[in-house]
Amino acid sequence: MIPYATFTYFGVLLYAVVPAVLLGMLFRRIRVWILGASLLMILVQYSRGLVAWPPTLGREFWLLCGYALFQLVLVSAFIRIRQRAKRRGVFIAALTLGLLPLVLAKAQPYLAPGSLWGFAGISYVTFRALDVIIGIQDHTITSAPPLELAAFLCFFPTLSSGPIDRFRRFAGDWERRRTRAAWLEDLDGAAHRIFTAFLYKFILAALIKRYWLDPAAAEHGLWATVSYMYAYSLYLFFDFAGYSLFAIGISYLFGIRVPENFNRPFLATNIQDFWNRWHISLSTWLRDRVYRRFTLAALRGRWFKDDRTASYLGFLLSFGLMGLWHGTRSFYLLYGLYHATLMAAYELFSQWNRERRVWGEGLGWRVAGTVLTFHVVCFGFLLFSGRIGPDHA
Amino acid sequence: MSTAETVLNVLAQVSRTEAVRDHLDLRLYDQHLLDSLATVRLIVAFEEAFAIQFDDVEFEREDWATPGHIVAFMEQRLGK
Numbered sequence: 001m002i003p004y005a006t007f008t009y010f011g012v013l014l015y016a017v018v019p020a021v022l023l024g025m026l027f028r029r030i031r032v033w034i035l036g037a038s039l040l041m042i043l044v045q046y047s048r049g050l051v052a053w054p055p056t057l058g059r060e061f062w063l064l065c066g067y068a069l070f071q072l073v074l075v076s077a078f079i080r081i082r083q084r085a086k087r088r089g090v091f092i093a094a095l096t097l098g099l100l101p102l103v104l105a106k107a108q109p110y111l112a113p114g115s116l117w118g119f120a121g122i123s124y125v126t127f128r129a130l131d132v133i134i135g136i137q138d139h140t141i142t143s144a145p146p147l148e149l150a151a152f153l154c155f156f157p158t159l160s161s162g163p164i165d166r167f168r169r170f171a172g173d174w175e176r177r178r179t180r181a182a183w184l185e186d187l188d189g190a191a192h193r194i195f196t197a198f199l200y201k202f203i204l205a206a207l208i209k210r211y212w213l214d215p216a217a218a219e220h221g222l223w224a225t226v227s228y229m230y231a232y233s234l235y236l237f238f239d240f241a242g243y244s245l246f247a248i249g250i251s252y253l254f255g256i257r258v259p260e261n262f263n264r265p266f267l268a269t270n271i272q273d274f275w276n277r278w279h280i281s282l283s284t285w286l287r288d289r290v291y292r293r294f295t296l297a298a299l300r301g302r303w304f305k306d307d308r309t310a311s312y313l314g315f316l317l318s319f320g321l322m323g324l325w326h327g328t329r330s331f332y333l334l335y336g337l338y339h340a341t342l343m344a345a346y347e348l349f350s351q352w353n354r355e356r357r358v359w360g361e362g363l364g365w366r367v368a369g370t371v372l373t374f375h376v377v378c379f380g381f382l383l384f385s386g387r388i389g390p391d392h393a
Numbered sequence: 394m395s396t397a398e399t400v401l402n403v404l405a406q407v408s409r410t411e412a413v414r415d416h417l418d419l420r421l422y423d424q425h426l427l428d429s430l431a432t433v434r435l436i437v438a439f440e441e442a443f444a445i446q447f448d449d450v451e452f453e454r455e456d457w458a459t460p461g462h463i464v465a466f467m468e469q470r471l472g473k
Contacts, residue, residue: 138449272428287429288451295433296450300440311430347430354409 004246028177041156060119071129102126121160157250163261163281186252193249201242229382269369286318315340335384417461
């Protein structure tokens with residue numbers, strides 16, 4: 001069953017959420033129910049034919065269980081080795097192993113067509129698992145009790161499509177003892193987000209899809225494609241931001257304050273600003289984990305004559321990975337390269353502009369920046385949609 | 394020279410903005426004085442100035458939001 005998509009799902013969700021609210025009122029921590037509700041909802045989300053009798057557990061369910069067990073063993077082993085010594089080779093081995101299930105799942109269509117090696121959400125869960133491995137290497141994570149780690153990896157509200165939480169942040173909420181005031185605050189945060197989510201996903205996104213996106217998709221020609229570009233971009237935002245708000249709102253009910261994923265992205269005044277506002281949990285992950293680490297290594301080791309070369313390669317690496325992470329279709333990679341180029345071009349331009357002051361500061365310039373950024377971004381989504389580009393027949 | 398002075402010297406140099414010395418609440422990222430590359434340049438410049446190596450570079454932008462934040466962050470990292 002696809003999360004947050006049907007009213008049946010929301011009906012079943014009540015069995016997880018109502019006890020969470022009531023238990024939260026009675027107890028300062030509801031950790032047992034976080035695990036219990038996750039198990040219940042995972043059973044629902046990953047089972048086919050649950051309504052039939054006898055119920056059958058799908059292959060995805062067992063793949064998820066195996067995956068979680070694998071990551072638990074990997075993390076425990078890596079913590080033990082890291083406590084003795086910091087070794088780069090072991091770190092790289094742990095990262096590779098942590099990434100392996102995702103790589104296999106993405107490669108499966110080429111290696112074993114028709115089979116199923118992954119489960120919905122594996123790419124998101126992998127980012128959370130790698131976060132733990134990187135934290136252990138940096139010594140910011142020194143222990144990861146199995147139940148806490150399992151709760152972090154398999155926390156059901158964010159399992160299928162994020163936001164991508166971080167272990168240290170999650171651990172703070174996991175330990176937190178809520179006062180009555182904090183419980184009320186979480187309830188308030190949840191209600192606000194869940195209602196906005198219904199507006200975004202079931203009203204705005206649904207209307208755009210039915211009356212604009214679907215008709216535009218059926219037509220051909222330049223204008224239809226332009227119209228499709230706007231419709232697809234707006235639909236993507238309302239659908240994904242709506243989904244994210246559901247996931248964050250439901251998490252709040254369990255006392256887990258998952259980070260925000262969107263902050264009015266279409267009001268961004270430049271492309272860097274946009275990536276601080278769109279799919280924030282993914283872009284900050286890539287910025288801090290991939291871009292920063294790569295550029296830092298390059299600057300420390302003086303790999304290049306100019307620092308900016310390191311930065312451009314850093315963008316290429318992070319956005320290339322982002323493209324591949326979405327899927328192995330060539331238009332996803334193209335989408336990543338497109339944004340890497342934009343980020344590098346913007347960096348070059350803003351440095352040049354610091355001296356020349358061609359692009360000003362006033363309101364007019366800001367509006368121009370927003371309009372320009374919006375169009376550049378929409379064209380990126382058009383590439384992402386696969387309607388134009390190399391794979392298009 | 395105190396830690397704070399050194400930090401502000403380095404910051405003024407990397408951000409190419411003298412104002413950071415006197416305005417400790419300047420929003421560095423919001424005002425486009427720092428970006429992703431400048432963050433990394435700053436880390437390397439601090440490592441050279443204080444002869445240290447950062448083990449953990451996983452801080453959030455909010456931890457370095459203003460010159461005041463960065464001074465506090467560095468004082469804490471240097472254990473003062």
